[in-house]
Amino acid sequence: MALSRLQIHHFRNIETASLEPAAGLNLIYGDNGSGKTSVLEAIWYLSLGRSFRTHLAQRVIQYEQPQFTLFTRLSEGDRLGIQRQRDGDNDVRINGERPQRISDLAARLPLQLISPESFALLLDGPKARREFIDWGAFHADPQFIGVWSRYRRLLKQRNQLLKQKAPQRQIAVWDSQMAHYGDWLTRLRSDWVNSLNGALEGIISQFLPDVPIRVSFSQGWDARTPLELLLSQGLERDIQLGYTVSGPHKADLRLRVEKLPAQDNLSRGQLKLLVCALKIAQGQVLGQQQHRGCLYLVDDLASELDKDRRTLLLQQLQKTGSQVFVSAIEPAQLAMVPWDKTFHVEQGRITEQ
Numbered sequence: 001m002a003l004s005r006l007q008i009h010h011f012r013n014i015e016t017a018s019l020e021p022a023a024g025l026n027l028i029y030g031d032n033g034s035g036k037t038s039v040l041e042a043i044w045y046l047s048l049g050r051s052f053r054t055h056l057a058q059r060v061i062q063y064e065q066p067q068f069t070l071f072t073r074l075s076e077g078d079r080l081g082i083q084r085q086r087d088g089d090n091d092v093r094i095n096g097e098r099p100q101r102i103s104d105l106a107a108r109l110p111l112q113l114i115s116p117e118s119f120a121l122l123l124d125g126p127k128a129r130r131e132f133i134d135w136g137a138f139h140a141d142p143q144f145i146g147v148w149s150r151y152r153r154l155l156k157q158r159n160q161l162l163k164q165k166a167p168q169r170q171i172a173v174w175d176s177q178m179a180h181y182g183d184w185l186t187r188l189r190s191d192w193v194n195s196l197n198g199a200l201e202g203i204i205s206q207f208l209p210d211v212p213i214r215v216s217f218s219q220g221w222d223a224r225t226p227l228e229l230l231l232s233q234g235l236e237r238d239i240q241l242g243y244t245v246s247g248p249h250k251a252d253l254r255l256r257v258e259k260l261p262a263q264d265n266l267s268r269g270q271l272k273l274l275v276c277a278l279k280i281a282q283g284q285v286l287g288q289q290q291h292r293g294c295l296y297l298v299d300d301l302a303s304e305l306d307k308d309r310r311t312l313l314l315q316q317l318q319k320t321g322s323q324v325f326v327s328a329i330e331p332a333q334l335a336m337v338p339w340d341k342t343f344h345v346e347q348g349r350i351t352e353q
């Protein structure tokens, strides 16, 4: 799966651009503020229906323009388009039709973003790591999105009842449904992490050969206690606190080096390589399971990495056989692999070299 055409209109500082990217390695270079990240952001927007830099859609519409328009044609023939008006109107199209859910975009255009902000995966709380697991489980199993949404709705409803201090019987009546969907969600997540582990070990052994990293799935509660029992046993405490303390909504991916959290033990460069290993492994497993890889967006690849590590990372990305977009200020910093296509960005204007 790859973008064979990308059109961008009035998005950030890009007035209009039409690109035919290579199916392999694409380098996007230019000075600070030229618009490199905006190209990656546009691709991300086409997959997620939102930005990775802001939750305010108005911010990405070019100044003084009423709307932005993004369009891509995928190598398999699908056409994805988004037009967003300043007044909030959002028109999303897949092959000319409005999709049922926004996640239909992501299902067609799976992508992984590696950016300076990706450190959050290791440095922030478990939410980012849960989302990371859920990315894989979502793409691996079409049932995931339904199960995940159902669990979320039940959790929200239970938390509302807890906050209102509703009678215990009224709250507990939903516990068996919540346990049913919670267990299902946990199985899907755990299956994904199990498949991920093999690929991850292989990549980590190349990126960080001397660091004994252990990756494990923490499901969000003590696995020896059935979820329904956990909910009923914790009900009084949950009422006191006004929310459901444990369950699949507390799941996490634990990354440890010598029994310590990886973030306490690794240098910035090593953390970046670990994040890259995690993201590359996701795409690799998806490719093996679904015979359709994902696309990689790498913003500012050179930052934090020495020349040998940059080479290693680029070689791994090349080995995935996926479409890759890498942004850089100086192309000379990334001259160690042959780029299939190179684009220069200058004040929002993009030209193929």
Ligand SMILES: Nc1ncnc2c1ncn2[C@@H]1O[C@H](COP(=O)(O)OP(=O)(O)OP(=O)(O)O)[C@@H](O)[C@H]1O
Pocket (backbone or CB within 6 Å): 011, 012, 013, 014, 030, 031, 032, 033, 034, 035, 036, 037, 038, 039, 058, 059, 060, 061, 062, 063, 329
């Ligand atoms: N809504 C907008 N309309 C027009 N220009 C914008 C808008 N939002 C941001 N910009 C400008 O777009 C430019 C491109 O930003 P972008 O982050 O894509 O640059 P970049 O090439 O990735 O820079 P860097 O190398 O510093 O990360 C910036 O100068 C920014 O001020």
